[in-house]
Amino acid sequence: MQSQVNQNIFDLFSEETISGVAYKNKSLKRAIINHLDKTGNATITDLTLALNISVPKTTSLINELIGDGLVKDEGKVDSKGGRRANIYGLVAESAFFIGVDVKHYHVNIGLLDFKKNLVSDEMQVPYLLANTQESFDHLIRIIQGFIGNLSAAHRNILALCVNLSGRVNSENGYSYSFFHFHEEPLSTIIEKITGIRTYLENDSRAMAYGEFHNGIVRDEKNVLFVNLDYGIGLGIMIDGKIYRGKSGFAGEMGHIPLFTNELICHCGKKGCLETEASGQALIRMFKEKIAQGSGSSLQHDNKLPEPLHLADIIQSTRNEDVLCIELVAGIGEKIGRGLSVLINIFNPELVVLGGILSQTDEYIRLPIRSALNKYSLSLVNNDTQLLMSKLKEKAGIIGGCLIARDKLLSVQ
Template sequence: MPNTFNLCGEGKNATFKKDIIKYFVTNGNSTIQELAKDISLSIPTVTKAVSELLELGYIEEYGKQETNEGRRPILYGLNPDSGFFVGVEIKVGFINLGLMNFRGDLVELDDNVPCHTENTMESVDELCRLVKQFIDKSEIDKSRIQEVMFCISGRVNSSSGYSHTIYNFSEQPLTRLLSDRLGYQVDIENDTRAFAYGEYIKGVVRGERDVLFINASWGLGLGIIIDGELYRGKSGFAGEFGHTHMFDNDILCHCGKKGCLETEASGSALQRIVRNRIEEGESSFLTNHTGDIYSLESILDAINDEDPLCIDVVEHVGLRLGESVANLINLFNPELVVIGGVLSRAGEFLLQAVSASVRKYSLSIVNRDTRLCLSKLNERGGIIGTCLLARKIVLD
């Protein structure tokens, strides 16, 4: 069985204690009187639950509240080291690992750890070995690790625990396979949804409750947040934005179909178009570079160095992407659309092109209440969101 630390026990009292911890996570320190009022519980109930949480080490006293009247009440708040959450972001050929405390601070981070991300048991064993090494080298109390969350691209059913894109060779859920090997509670989620949740909690969201997150990377994904909650769809596959049919072209998408949106509006499209235009004789700063001049990293560096050809191509990609974002705005009427993923490194060159198409193709009465912006978390968004989702599962 997984070696999980029992957060608050079971029953109604456990629910009260989780509500108190959620309050501290969201609002910071508070007095018992403020807590009782804000979470609609009696002062004796809150006092009892706070005492038990103090004894368990989940909360601490933080001095007394300043006041001009009578006795100063004691301030209570979350003990950030009372619980930890491990996030594992699975990429092609490497993984990112993060360790987050209860307050939401990343206390450990390992980027770009080489890993053979293949659809084999040997790859799963290697993955688990790397996660164990990451946990073992940390100096935290390992019994305080509440959850390990993996985010994976493609079709992921977080409810059933199955991934349908990679690590899908076993009849048992991937979550059980990983949990048995690691000795902790394990959950999985789609990478774009994890990124969207990270942006929602710690990124550019400023109180909006209806948010769309566009993950413009090698492919194209969509994270949907409705009334503050991630929308997953019936089977957990909502958000396959890149595979909507948009073009009558003969470009084969990696899904096996032709005409998908991401064949013209993604990192793979950006790379293909830049390569074709240079090979047809157009000039670019890239031809003076060493190494892989057609890598996304090289192309994005050239864009930020104001290479005319690469800027022209990313603006073309942005206009195509913006046409579909306009459709999403007409469908969802969101408060906020966030453009993230690797292509967001193109900054205003991409954003302005997307914005131009949104203004052209969406209904003015719908888009006027929608804010469009770039991701704040950038390349950290996936791992931050993965850790935050692990915390959310424990508290929910």
């Protein structure tokens, strides 16, 4: 499935050391691709100014890139005095990237083109995430099925990224929480099966990346993304880059010891934020309340759906179920307390709330906001915007696709 254009991209972004002039041309071509990537499109003059090279040099590089199939002439810009300039942009269909977002009870999977358009996706593909070979095989079948369903024009796939929850080292491609069955990195194993260059990323970080580059984030460079799901995930963007820590384990905010309860967290300790402020905790607390005699619109014939999914509670909250609203607010207050610690440490420009629980919108945002006001240093807190995810449930696939794309293009 390797086209000539495909090969040209690999060549351009390969690491092989070449000499003098050839190296400089390659660097400049990469710089042009990166500039077009950031700005969408540009004229010769734009590029000349951005890269500090002369007009004739820029022209010849652009012509080469057009010959490579990576750039195309997009016509002329409007002029307000003077000859109209040609404008150049990336060729959307020159390459595609896949993002696989693995959730607890389903998989989302999407295809992004070279210009960062999501051209195809399959949402909510039924799946049960478990740390077993069967579960892994099922995931592979879903990926292969997705590729199989693509039109021929979309099969020029350069790379894919799989988002997994838990501890993932995206540098060496190992996943420690799931599918850690072999010596080889998981990314290599998937790569061998699918024949497509594969990267691995933590789910919350991938969502943060998506939100950062194609979502709610504008010019902010230091951003925290909170993934409110069954657990509490954190994606840290610093200086516009994903922060992963030494081994890719950064962002474990679920285990801030904020409580003096007796609940044993799965990490083995007591009092972790996750024990009282996660989706898991929400379900537990909801069931407890029902057992204690509270009523909810989720009950039919005095029975709850079994298994009770987080999505059910979210839906009821949006339908103004009083018990759900109350519990979600409680979760929000606790999340806010945890977040205030992070805000004191990071002084971020922006905190984005994402993940399934964020779909309760103001029901979760307001208690978080007021907890931030209450618990974090006001001078620091005043700097921080609190916004809801824009990409919603697509943050993961878009982020995954972008990571695959940007790792390959060494844009990150």
